[in-house]
Amino acid sequence: MELHSLHFLAFFAVVFVLYYLFRKKKVVQNVILLTASYVFYAIASIKIVPIILLMTLFFYFMGIEIDKWNNKGDEDKAGRITTFTIIVGLLPLFYFKYFNFFYDSFVDLFNLMGLHFHHSVLKIILPLGLSFYTFRLISYAMEVNQCSINAEKNLLVFATYVAYFPSLIAGPIDRPNDFILQLHTNREPKYENFVEGLKRFLWGWFMKICVADRMTAYITATAVGVDNGATMFLVALMGPFRTYCDFAGYSHMAIGASRMLGIVSAENFNHPFFAQNISDYWRRWHMSLTQWVTDYVYTPLNFKFRKKGKLGMILAIYVNLFVISFWHKASWGYVLFGLYHATLFIPIILRNVQAKDLELKWIKGWLLHPVNALKAAGVYLLVTIGGIFAHAETLGDVAVGFKSWFAPWGMPSLHDTYNIKVFLICGLVIVIKDYLDELGTKYNILKSNKPIWVVLGLIVFAILIFFLRGDAPQEFIYKQF
């Protein structure tokens, strides 16, 4: 059930009504959320429900055990139990997501060495949401171990945190520290929550339906058997914006749905294409994942390597980006993606400018300074190059991807002009909105919650989405991760 489907709207409407019918009973509200989450999950595939259930129970009991030893003052034992918990917790992810990659890579290596190996291709399918809720669980174990939170003794609350359906498909990866607290309160219906949530939800839907799906249709139709360097370069340039509209669109919908339920979910994007260097970009893109890896991988490694100064930092960054890229997909393309992005950090770290000159300057209070605009364009180009690695399955695919840019340049393919016009105009609306957000909230026309503007906005959105929706609704890109 996709968040941008009518089925989900109907499903959410039922959950919403029941949820607020019991607004004074937080236990019942949590039962409704948990039941809805498991139904949502079972609709995808009932066979995978035991995985999330077993992992929830395992981390629930291990969390209590970690807490117990911390309270007894034996931090070393608590640490060992945490390590054990995380290793076991990663096993399903390793099996479903990475087994094939390592198995195939070893087979290829043996074949290269002349040890011919016959094997059948294993078709292991990644269960929906596994990457996301595994990271939610690991975050929980780490925070309990660090004594940032107490172990959650209420199994209903804990299970709801893990399986929470708006974030199940593609995040955000909420931290337990803020999220679990909210499940311990009665969530009363509030006009502001409903309106803000609805606006976010519709905005995300707009980004997905009117821009991302349209761009995907164009890219898919255009990039096959084309021998025109200009077209291939243009398609590559479209990639980051298309992914942004798809993934940020999903995030807006998930965050909006949560807000309508009176729950504040983590933010996931902060206008990444205004980034002034690659470090800034990673602080604005898929923030819940970047922050997760920074806190649980980069910081401990950076701490361990701290005596090595900037060299230690660079090493930690390489591991950091490797984890981020491998989290996405087990492929040689993504390995190169991680190496590429980590390498981009080196000059920034050596010059110590990761946090320098990031503030955007405005001319006459509204026009982005040309230097900022150029830096942002440069970062966008760097991200575009990274996209070639990300979309490649093999090293050969990487070579083909880059080589295609150097085919003879002619007029780019402009078939399907209607599709192009729709995503160009709608894409411009998104760019303008992000620009206004960066400029400052007083220029943000979507900030008003007055009923008249809300009703007008709903009418406009209904028209836009109905008439401008793509013919072939696409799955969210990040669902595959």
Add this chain to the structure above:
Amino acid sequence: MERNEIIEKITGIFREVFGDKNIVINDEMTANDVENWDSLTHMLMITKVEDELGIKFKLKELNRLKKVGDLISIVESKLQ
């Protein structure tokens, strides 16, 4: 070492690592108040504090630091 001496030492370290000769630290100061204080420069600062004050932090202790006052207090406790 007295608290004032610790504050003086840490101020010097902050000025050097974050590249601002005018920084004046206070208990409530956080990374949001200092330009160039991010996860990268944070570790440089921590390493310098360890080296210049002859102490060693644990990762758990670092994770509990929310503001400069917490840093000063933990350094104080380690030097007692």
